[in-house]
Amino acid sequence: MRTAVIRSTLAATGVLALVGGCTAQAVEGGSSAHPGASASAAPSASKSASATPRASGDDAKPSGSASASPAAPAKPGRTLWKSGDEGQQVRELQARLRQVAWLFDGPTGAYGASTVKAVEGFQGKRGLPRTGTTDTVTWQRLLKMTHEPTRDELYASGGQPAAKPDPRCMTGRVLCISKTSRTLSWMVDGKRLMTTDVRFGSQYTPTREGLFHVDFKSRNHVSTIYHTPMPYAMFFSGGQAVHYSSDFAARGYAGASHGCVNVKDERKIASLFDQVRTGDKVVVYW
Incomplete structure (x- = not known):
């Protein structure tokens, strides 16, 4: 009788309650819930502990009781x-990594x-071995997380192969510039x-297209309109010139010129300036 009273008292105070636990599984969207699972859903006690793991999309999560062995x-x-490695496929890999903000x-x-x-960061976030090598699983x-990169995404920092020369570029000495x-x-x-x-220039200050000639050169030119440096300037259409731009070197295609043709490689523009002649x-x- 005394034993029954003790058991009744312990049950009332919760000491005999079953203690259990679970570990949240991270998914691509950052939620701790497994894809497709209801926030209020609880494991069914009627399922067997030997239930076969069931894959859901990218991630596999075993169904069954809490005693199931963790996935390998x-x-x-x-x-x-x-x-x-080098090549166009590596460039696409990099463009896709930029889309998910793992590469800048x-x-x-x-x-x-x-x-x-x-x-390595992308792999570690998704529970993959952090090898830094791109394998088929990675x-x-x-x-699955990205779209096919556009040309601008593939060449966000430049490096495009030169376009086929315009026919007007095929004779004489020419600065052949492809937009x-x-x-x-x-x-x-x-x-x-x-x-x-x-x-090139922005929508509101576009670089003019057509056939021109170098009117004059100015190695240490400063714009009289914007009061900004235009080193190695080679003017070809009014105030528009080919010249070095430190802003282009620093910000890339995030900016634009006021109509000039900006060059970001100072070594190349310096060499070009020495070779190009007026006319x-x-x-x-x-």
């Missing part, structure tokens, strides 16, 4: 790209230290001797 760590797949440099097309670090996860590829090519008698990234052709085309 994900294994890396076949290596696709690694540190030291480039894309450059070269798998360097910043790409390794970005891949790549498939990234594909499509955002490149300037220095050409002599149809041969491309140098190519560099360029930036040489300038062709700006799409």
